[in-house]
Amino acid sequence: MSTPTRQLRGLSIRGDSRETAAIEPETETDREVFPATTRKRFKDTTMAATDPLFDLSAVRSSAGLLYDLTQSALDDETKARAILGLTTGFDVRWCSSSLTGWEFVIGKQVRVRIGSDSSRRKDARGGQYTCTCAVFRTKPDVACQHIFWLLDQLRGYFASTQTPSHPQSTSYLPSRDGHVQKLSQTEPRIEHLIDLDDNGPDTIEAIADRLKWPYMHSDNEGHMTRVQRVRDILSAFSTDVLPEEFRVDLVEVDEDEDGYEDQVLPGTRRTPEQCVVQGDFEATLLRLAVHDDEVFASLRKAMPPGACAAIYFDKVLDRSRKLLADFDRFCWDYGRPGEDKARNHVSIYAVVETLRRSVDSVHDNILSRDPHGRLGAVKTLVTLLGDISNRNKDALDNNKYGQTSFANEDEDTRNIYHQLIGTTDETESYFILDALECLPGADLHQFKSQLRAILNRNEVNRAPRAYILKLDALVRAAEAGEIGTATGGIGVGLARKRSAGGREGAQGEGSGKRLR
Structure with a gap:
């Protein structure tokens, strides 16, 4: 030739x-x-x-x-x-x-x-x-x-x-x-x-x-917008800030009824000079990453989606376990002589709702980050489920001052396990299990021993029958290591979240907001 x-x-x-x-x-x-x-x-x-x-x-x-x-x-x-x-x-x-x-x-x-x-x-x-x-x-x-x-x-x-x-x-x-x-x-x-x-x-x-071509997720992928992705990346460099909490001062709510997703619309991109916020490097970097594809690609290379997902789920687990540990200390020391009970009171309702929101957030992020971070999500959910399953007791047990109530409530009200799992029949909500069932059985497989132990504990706790049946199905799927799905799969999980009015985005706080 x-x-x-x-x-x-x-x-x-x-x-x-x-x-x-x-x-x-x-x-x-x-x-x-x-x-x-x-x-x-x-x-x-x-x-x-x-x-x-x-x-x-x-x-x-x-x-x-x-x-x-x-x-x-x-x-x-x-x-x-x-x-x-x-x-x-x-x-x-x-x-x-x-x-x-x-x-x-x-x-x-x-x-x-x-x-x-x-x-x-x-x-x-x-x-x-x-x-x-x-x-x-x-x-x-x-x-x-x-x-x-x-x-x-x-x-x-x-x-x-x-x-x-x-x-x-x-x-x-x-x-x-x-x-x-x-x-x-x-x-x-x-x-x-x-x-x-x-x-x-x-x-x-x-x-x-x-x-060996760099791949950049578009604003339409994964149910995460460009601004959400940038906040996700930048918050990953912090030890305790979640994406939805990162620089909320830079994100404003749009008042349109249709709901404005925090993405950069065509024709609204800023020049690098317009992204500069004098004296605020963090805000400048956030704006640059949102408006400049080169900066965005570099940030994604430094902190890829898999790393962001792992960091996110670790943060949620650490924060939830810290919340429980702080509540335990509060309950043990509650009623100290000279203490202002009204001022220092920690509401058990606030603890329960915070845990529910955290699990809902994990569920949302499993769907939006798929296929990244699944094992981290399973670890977070299984660990937290084990912690809650071991709390089928009155929160004021072993109080060193002999306190028996916060405000004349009954024992079930002071029982975190009962509030989250024992009320399944009334709420028709399966705490943590709803999130776990959208994951493939193969992802649950390495946690099969922990799940079996948790099932046994809940049987001893006399958890609601519906909760036991759903947990048993998850355990069997984990032990089989099914390549398919545990009971529904990612797609079914997303459909259920939508039908229940759940959020599609990675961070519920991020939807309906835009960058200032």
Whole structure:
């Protein structure tokens, strides 16, 4: 095969066969994604399509695939675009997914999109491939070099993951929009190979990980908005602040009835200079991460979603156990001589409601952070369930001053276990179990011993029968280590939360707020 320079003689990316000038980027944006070596490669190209060394029947791409341009029915201009894309190495700065397709940022400015509303939502026969570069803008019905290159990289990924039923020695025939066919068979379009299901093996995030491309979660993914994600990341650097508590002074409630999610709307992005808050580095960084994709990507690299999830669930567990320990100390020391009982009183109702809100928050975050942090969530829930199951007693037992009540309430009122689990029949709420049942049995498996012990404890405690039955089902799922779901799965759990009026967002406090 001839050298790339000899192969490309006579092909002009501008489509004018009379031109022999080099292909030059039209803007600074295009110049960034045209390496100097690539531009030089086209400097000496001339019209020589009939050159005997000019072989376009076996072009080897950078992904290792073979393309036959002689049988592809492409004109010279499109062939030039195809060869440049197939034989040039570009740099993907990051990629992301949205409701309308997938976006890939090449260089600092060029963005290639795959898919469309129809292909994502209606499973249409074909999506659209678009690019923001000047070459594509001159003829938007023909794929540019960036589209040819990107589709080749994705095609190479799928070729490497499939069984060798499609030998790579068979050449692909590219079409004008970048899609390919083979002489002997029909090739599926790339957008139909990428999994839309977040749990599929070939999601865009999994592909990006394999190809070493940075992946950025979009504002539409995971039921977390951009502002929520930034607060989640920045709060992870604090030892005790939860995301919904981080800099609430910078988030304001929108009064629209429809509910304004705290995301940056098109046309409202600030420049870096406008993000500066004099004397407040934290606020400046928060605004920069919300409005600047580069800063946001860097923060996500420093604190990825999995780390954020693990830190979040650890914080909730630590805070809940500290609450119980503080309440124990209060109950043990309650009634000290000279103490102002009214001033220093800790309400058991406040403790119970705080624990309920914490568990609800864990449940919300399991759904919104999926698939990250599941084991951390199980650890938090199982540990807390064990702590509560061992509290089937009067909170004032062993009070060193002999106090028997806070305000003439009955014993059940002072029993945290009874308030959270013993009232299941009345509340029709299964404390902690509602959150655990949305997790796969495989995630519960390593906690099977703890769950079995907790079941035994609740049987001794004479917990409500409905609670025992649900807990027993979870224990059996954990012991079986089912790959499926415990009793419903993530999707069912989300549906139940929605039907019950639960929050869809990662942090309930974050919904309906926007950045100031």
